[in-house]
Each structure stands twice: as C-alpha cells, then as structure tokens.
Amino acid sequence: MDIHNYEKLWLVLAMVMIVGFISTTTYGATALGIEMISDDEETIDPNALDEDPRFSEPRVEQVGENEYEAYVVARQFVFEPDPITVPANSTVTFYITSADVIHGFEVVGTNANTMVIPGEVATLTVEPNEPGEYGILCNEYCGGGHHVMEGKLVVEPEAEFDRGEADE
C-alpha cells in the first residue's frame, strides 16, 4: 500500500500525541493519585435508605483525627443534608446515593463531580484546605424541578467547626 511520506509522518505524530494523552492521564491517576469514581461500595435499595445507618440520617461524621465522612442523599429536588459542613484542612469522603432517579452532584467551580445513581453509592475523597462556601448543583436531568436542585458545601475554619460540634 502506497502511503505518502508526509502522511506517514503525520501517522507517527498522531500516535505520539495519542500516547502523550494516555500518559498524561495515567500520570494523573498514578503519580498524582487522582482516583475515579468506582464500585467500592455495595449496591443499596433506594426504597430502603432508612435502613442504612449512613443514609437514614444524612450527616457529616468524624471518623479519624482529620478525617470525616459525609453521607449525602440526593432526591427530587434537594440534597440532604443542606448545607454540608466540614472543617478546613481535613480529608472528607463523600458517600452519595439517590432516593429516586439519577442525579448529578457537582461542587461548583471544583473538580468534585459525580453521577448519583439509585441502587449505587458514589464515593469520592477530597481535601478541603481553605475555608469558604461552594454551591452544589444537580447536573443530571431528574424531572421538572431539576433546575432548582441545589445545595451548599461549607468549609469552616477548624476552630469554628469544633465549637459547632461541641454544641451538638
């Protein structure tokens, strides 16, 4: 088969570029430790969330020295709890499931983004450092009220968070 030399050159460059894309992504996944949403958690019955100790009471819980877990339920058309409050300089793992249809969970202006599928529990771990407030929105169509579905992620200064916990 007669391939012009220029096109052979382009074929090589295209392959180099493709390998470059794969390598960058792999670098992110390995050296930088970026994890993808996966299948670590068992499936769950969306009609029986109140039988699950995590989702019967959506909340943030401390599980280690600077480690927290946030149990979040998405349903038409809210996120529970609202707001989700965590301390700065911590490691937070979200466990998110749906009580009804497929939703999206997007912390606006950040890389924290996941699908929320009834029957499955999405887990993602992030490290909020600076105090501040983020909006959360649902980015997967979930019915007629999809556009009002929003929440808030509040990252409190550590002292304030500890005080708040002591009050509970």
Next chain:
Amino acid sequence: MSDALEAGASTFVDQFPAESKVVRAALWSSFLSLALGAVFGIIQSLHRTDVLRVFESADYYTILTAHGVLMVVSFTIFFLVGLFTWAVVRSLDRPVENIRYTWTWYGLMVTGSLMAVIAILGGFVDSTSLSADVLFTFYAPLQAHPLFYGGLAIFLIGTWLAGADWFRSWWAWKQDNPDERIPLQTFMVLVTMLMWYIASIGITIAVVGFLLPWSLGLIDQVNPLLTRTLFWFWGHPVVYFWLMPAYLLWYTVLPKIAGGRLFSDPLARVVFVLFLLLSTPVGIHHQYLDPGIADGFKFIAMTNTMFLLLPSLLTAFTVVASVEHGARQRGGTGLFGWLRALPWRDPAFTGMMLAGLMFAAGGFSGMINAGLNINYLVHNTLWVPGHFHLTVGTAVALTFMAATYWLWPQLTNRRLYSRPIGLAQVVLWFVGMALMSNAMHVAGLLGVPRRTAEPQYEGFAFEPMFGSIAELDIQLAVGGTILFVSTLLFVVNIALSSGTPRVSGLSSSLPPALSGPNDAPQVLDNIKLWFGIAFVLVILAYTLPLASIVSRGGLLGPGGDAFPMIAAPIKSTLTPILSVSVEWLGGLVA
C-alpha cells in the same frame, strides 16, 4: 464506478428515477426534522439564558427531548439512509434489488419516528398520559410512555432493513463482478452498517428487554446502571453513524468540488475499518463518573477512545491533501496561497470546508472528554453540548446541508433556487455556531450545567475569570438565533428549488482517486474479517463490566420505583403564551 453514468449528460435522476424518489423522500424527512428541531433549539437558547421565556420551565424538558431526538435521531439518520441509497446505487451503477422493499424500510422509519415524536410532543398536553420527558438518553428510572420506546424500536428496525438492502445490492453486483474491488462509496456504506449492527445490540437489549416491557407494566423495576450502560454501548457508536456519512462526503465528493481527486482510496478504507473496530468498545467513556463501574474498565475505555482519535486525525490529512490537490490543479501556488484558488463562492464547497474547520475545534474538546480524570472538570457541564454542537451540530449537519446543495440538482434536474443565499446560509451557520459553542465551552468550565432550564441559582453564583455570565448568556442566545435563521434559509432555499425550471447538464461526475482501490491490500475488503474482530473487541470491552453490574445489583436492580414523566397541567403551559399574545393583540388595537 460506471462509465455510462459519468460520461454522459444524464443525471442520477435520469438514470435511476425510482431510487431518486426514495432518496428525496428520505432527505425531506431529514429536513423537516431539522426545521422542527431548530424551532425547539432557538426556544431553548433564549430560555436557559433568561432572554425570553415563553414556556414554563418544566416544559423546557419536553422541548429538550424533542430537540435531541429530532436532531440526532431523525435529521441525521434519515439523511444517512437517503445518502447511502444514492451512494450504493451510484457506485455500483445498479438499481436497488426491490424498490418496494426499499419503500418498506423507509416507511418503518417514518412510522417509528412519528410514534416517538408524538409521544414526546404529548408532553405539552395534559389530557392524555402520552409523554416522554426523558431526554434523548431516557435514563431509567425516568419512564416514558411505551409509544416512545416502541417508536424508537421500529425506527431502528427500519435502519437494519436498510442496511440489508445495501448488502443485497452488493451481493448481486459481486455475482456480476467477481474480481473487482468494492467501489469505495459502497465499501463505506457496508462498513458503516456493520458498525451499526454491532452498536444496536446494546440499545436493543435495553429497550426491548427492559424499558419497553417496564413501561407496559410487564416488569416492576429495572436496573438503572445496567440500562444506562447498555444505552452508552450504542450511544458512542451512534456518533460515528452520524459522522461516517459526512466522511463519505468529504472523501468522495469534496475533492471533486475542490477541483481535485481523493488523495488516497486505501487510506479511506483503513479509516472506515478503524471506525468499525473501535467505535463501540469505548462507550464507558460516557460513564467515567458512574458509581458501580470499576476504574479498571474506565481506564480501558480511555485507551480505546484515545486510539479512536486516529482515524479522524488521518482523515484530516487525507481530506485536506485532496483539497490541496484540487487547488493546485486550479492553479494555486505557495505554501498557503493555494487556499485562495478554491471555489469559495460554491456553498457546497465552503459549507464542507467550514464544517471541517469546526470539526478540528471539536477534536480539541473531544480529546479532553476522552481524558478519564480530567472529565471531573467538564462532566455534565455546558462544555459537553459545546463539544457536540461542533461535531454533530456542524461537522455533520453543515456537511449534510452543503452536500445537499451539490446533490439536490442531480436528484431533481433543477438548479438550486439561490446560490448566494446558500453561501450566506453556510457562513451564518459557522458564525452562529462559533458564538454559541464558544460560550458553552467557557460556561462549562465555570461549572454551568447542561440540560437545565434555569441555570441561575439562589445560593451561589458562577464566577468567570474574564467578563460576566451575562455576556456568555447573550453570546449563546445570539448564536442560537443566528443558527435558527440559517436553518430557515436552508430549508426555504431547498423548498423553493422545486420551482426552478427543469434543465439538463446538471450531472457532476466523481473522478477516480489519485491512489486507487487497486493500491489497497485485498485484506481491506475482507469485511467479514473486520466484523469478526470488531465483535470480539466489543465482547472484551463489555462482558466483564456488564457481568459485574448484574452480579452486584441484579438484572432488575436492587430496588426502586418507576418515575413516569407525565405532562404538566395544560394550563401552566398555555397561560404564559396566551397572556403574551393577548397583550400584543391589545397593543395592536390600542
């Protein structure tokens, strides 16, 4: 390629009047879908930007479902079947084996699409339970009326029968031409359809095995992750079902319009074979952020997807080289100066070139979409529609419109009503799309979501680095409006072309490639082999993920209810329209 067809002054319609009739019918179905889809498109672009809201926001989702299905199911696929019928008949130089069979599959496609569209439009009316506010992706547990799923199934069957029609033509031609290479256009059609048959497996199982019986009440629940994964099994290759007809036009027609010849027939075959092999085992890249699918499967989907960039990158070279050949044959010189020697006044040429240019931009956002972890940045934001309006919305749609300017006279023996309007139309499309898609990409990077009637929230604001959200909104609205005007110009121009006088001399032959089919290794034409390999690759890509989903959650899911998307009350839809109309009428009288 046939001498009798090419050498004389007779056009395609002169040689094949019966086939021309069905090709025209398919193209008209395509254009009507485009026109109606465009009406919904402009409504959306004005609504979500808060420029003009004529409907209730709950109805936005009915409109969005209609826009999606009309554009990417009806408009694109009706055009494909018309184009492919022309291409096969032309390149084999023989009529279809049985014209009544041809009309039958076309009729099935019309029936199926009418069923689906009626189910969707039923969402505006409360007096029936007909509705399908589920969007183009119809993710369970959102549930549409069974008429919607039934319509899609019948439409799909129509396309399968169409493929069989073209295979029959090829087999019959092979009996008479046992030692010849498959003519390039027919080769492209057959390989595209083989890809389609494989791709259809996923959505057929989802719709016929689960969603349709579920909507009829025959089963109680479905597994949302399973049906979603089966959807995307089909949902990625369908974009190649849209693209490959455009590639057929870029490879076989654009060189002619540019005044040249296809740079390499063998490479064109290689590209199509690569699409057959790689289009389907990548669907999980639409599910990078899905819980319940292991990251290992996502990584494999990523590498497959990155390699799927290759046939498109090769196409860029071959097509541009073919156009350059035309430019130099027309007297063009210099490293870039040859671009001036091209027929830019020809709307067919300029349309395809602008479509190709925009596709190059689409390649950029596509490579990002493929990038596994970078998907966190863009998933389900407005970036994604920004991307696909460049690809299906321009590379495909604009190429189809441009090709129509070239093809329609050969199907009718009538000149186009207005070439200047045609030229204005393609340029407007490019400008409108540049504005709209650019705004969508930028907004998406800020986190503005897709598929949302009112992306204006109470508790927070989007924070652009430069400029404001209002500027992005205006850009999107203006771009969408320009696109609507462009669509009108296209449809009206074609419609008015029925009124121009019948003339002769409108035929446009396609020259042989510079490097022809006999330079291609024989193995390329062994489509059975490529089909076999493609099938194995799909088994490898999908068996384990699907098995895992079923073993973890069960075939029918771990629980959950159906959520039928019943229409909003009629009052809430019509009230705003009525009150605006009454006000306007009142203003006239006063």
Next chain:
Amino acid sequence: MAEEQPIREIGHDEFDPNGTLALILVYFAILTVMWIFMYFVEFLGNDLTVIG
C-alpha cells in the same frame, strides 16, 4: 452549475501536499499546547481534586 475544468492535471507521483503538511503541523502544535494548558492549568489548578 457549470463544471470547471482544472488548469492542469496533477498525477499521483507529482503531488506533494506541502500545504497540508504545514497546516497539520500547526494543528498538532495547537492541540499539544491546549492539552497541556487544559490538563495542568485548568484541571489540576482547580479545587477539590478527587484523591480517593
């Protein structure tokens, strides 16, 4: 529409697509730069990257 005849015929062995090569190298450069920018600035420069 009247068919235009080419000014000259260029055969397979006489044609080197220099312009195409130049254009495609420009495209290659744009894609490479945009990928690096998108990945390392837009993506990695963003908050709350998922690390588990």
